[in-house]
Amino acid sequence: MVPSRSSTSISQHHICDRGHVDERLISDSACLSLGIGFSPYGPNWRQLRKIVNEEIFTEKRMEASTEIRKQELHHMIRSITHHVQQGKLVTFKMEGMAFTANMMARLVLNRRFTAGINSTAEEVDKAKHFAYLVRELFELEGMLVIADYVPWLRFLDIGGAEKRMKALFPLFHEFLNQIIAEHEVKRQKGPIAEEDEDMVDVLLNAMNRKENQDKVGDEYLDMDNVKAAIMDLFVGGVDTPNVLIEWTMAELIRNPPLLRKLKEELDSVVGKDRFVEETDIPKLKYLRAVVGEAFRLHPAAPLLAPHASLKDSEVEGYHFPAGTILYINTYAISRSPESWERPLEFDPERFMSGPDVDVSGRDFRILPFGSGRRRCPAINMGVLLSRFVIASMVHAFDWSLPEGQIPEELDMTEVSGLTVPLAKALELQAKPRLAPYLYI
Numbered sequence: 001m002v003p004s005r006s007s008t009s010i011s012q013h014h015i016c017d018r019g020h021v022d023e024r025l026i027s028d029s030a031c032l033s034l035g036i037g038f039s040p041y042g043p044n045w046r047q048l049r050k051i052v053n054e055e056i057f058t059e060k061r062m063e064a065s066t067e068i069r070k071q072e073l074h075h076m077i078r079s080i081t082h083h084v085q086q087g088k089l090v091t092f093k094m095e096g097m098a099f100t101a102n103m104m105a106r107l108v109l110n111r112r113f114t115a116g117i118n119s120t121a122e123e124v125d126k127a128k129h130f131a132y133l134v135r136e137l138f139e140l141e142g143m144l145v146i147a148d149y150v151p152w153l154r155f156l157d158i159g160g161a162e163k164r165m166k167a168l169f170p171l172f173h174e175f176l177n178q179i180i181a182e183h184e185v186k187r188q189k190g191p192i193a194e195e196d197e198d199m200v201d202v203l204l205n206a207m208n209r210k211e212n213q214d215k216v217g218d219e220y221l222d223m224d225n226v227k228a229a230i231m232d233l234f235v236g237g238v239d240t241p242n243v244l245i246e247w248t249m250a251e252l253i254r255n256p257p258l259l260r261k262l263k264e265e266l267d268s269v270v271g272k273d274r275f276v277e278e279t280d281i282p283k284l285k286y287l288r289a290v291v292g293e294a295f296r297l298h299p300a301a302p303l304l305a306p307h308a309s310l311k312d313s314e315v316e317g318y319h320f321p322a323g324t325i326l327y328i329n330t331y332a333i334s335r336s337p338e339s340w341e342r343p344l345e346f347d348p349e350r351f352m353s354g355p356d357v358d359v360s361g362r363d364f365r366i367l368p369f370g371s372g373r374r375r376c377p378a379i380n381m382g383v384l385l386s387r388f389v390i391a392s393m394v395h396a397f398d399w400s401l402p403e404g405q406i407p408e409e410l411d412m413t414e415v416s417g418l419t420v421p422l423a424k425a426l427e428l429q430a431k432p433r434l435a436p437y438l439y440i
């Protein structure tokens with residue numbers, strides 16, 4: 001699909017929604033097709049999306065979760081400091097993953113993903129099991145499966161993805177049942193203040209509302225919808241920000257003058273006696289330009305999620321029969337020389353004059369979160385997290401490549417999948433650069 005005008009047409013005429021679901025993902029479990037991300041357009045999706053838009057990703061809840069993001073970021077800084085003290089390299093992806101997974105797990109499920117130093121043996125076991133489930137799901141989602149392209153070869157299960165999915169889904173169901181049971185126990189003890197509700201509570205409230213109970217058939221949201229939505233929200237929020245964050249760091253390491261400029265901005269706005277706060281971000285114009293440029297050059301999900309035409313349609317002379325699977329190549333769009341000067345160059349200066357880069361789906365030259373009604377519902381959170389992590393990392397540590405490696409030769413090879421991370425995980429040396437008492 002060619003850049004801007006086609007995307008505009010598709011979005012405006014609403015011909016394009018999620019019609020197709022990855023066959024592997026739903027074949028052995030109704031789970032994903034009943035949630036948000038992979039479900040086809042219909043009453044269930046409309047209701048879940050309304051809850052997500054109007055009750056989950058609201059400004060009020062974003063504000064209420066500030067402390068969770070701050071605490072988890074400080075965990076990340078402490079974990080990196082620990083590596084430094086042991087003379088180890090920092091694998092940026094692993095630290096980022098622990099941050100996003102713990103933060104999302106707390107927001108969605110009210111529990112951490114990794115165990116802390118004071119955790120009991122039972123908590124450690126639970127955290128390990130949870131980590132296993134999520135890693136296995138990410139790996140399977142990213143696998144290239146021949147049968148998705150040549151369906152009649154499915155019976156061969158080349159690569160074994162289907163067998164692994166079959167083994168994984170019962171474990172996921174069991175895990176989700178436990179989470180729901182824990183929430184039910186908590187909820188029976190009495191009403192929960194709005195600011196203490198996690199996303200599971202919000203979904204359970206919606207399911208239990210009289211308005212929903214009175215509905216029938218596809219209109220009715222049941223426990224399977226709630227479980228599928230829990231998975232979507234957790235999984236949707238862990239990998240994508242992490243991929244973007246690792247790419248941004250790689251670009252900064254490869255371009256030392258840009259890294260220096262960002263550090264100078266951070267020092268002048270934040271100083272050296274405290275860590276970055278989310279409230280600093282509006283004053284950090286260069287930071288916003290750096291992250292915007294990373295969204296342009298490295299969209300985490302380059303083909304978005306698969307879309308499909310809902311009816312026979314004509315767009316700019318191309319005919320799309322109903323049911324055509326459409327992949328929107330946002331990677332090609334944001335690297336198109338028709339839209340951008342020097343499109344392959346990482347140059348935050350392009351966003352330094354004028355308003356901030358718009359990644360909300362209105363500027364069809366840059367669509368890291370998609371566009372139209374199936375665009376990411378968590379754009380504000382995704383942008384905020386990416387800016388907050390990059391600002392904090394660049395401000396709290398001096399970063400350099402391991403001995404003998406030079407920035408210009410950093411391996412920027414990509415690996416393909418649902419998301420596109422660096423093929424070789426970024427490994428860096430870190431040195432704390434702020435007042436020493438902050439790292440204790």
Ligand code: HEM
Pocket residue numbers: 018036037038049232233234236237238240241242244300301304305306368369370371373374375376377378379381382383386
């Ligand atoms: C940098 C961060 C993020 C990026 C780049 C990103 C990107 C995307 C993209 C490209 C899509 C598909 C859009 C389409 O197919 O048109 C999507 C959908 C979705 N994202 Fe995000 N996302 C991010 C953060 C998050 C977070 C933090 C959450 C949850 C807490 C989340 C939850 C979802 C969900 C539920 C959908 C499915 C929406 C639907 O089909 O109606 N995302 N995201």
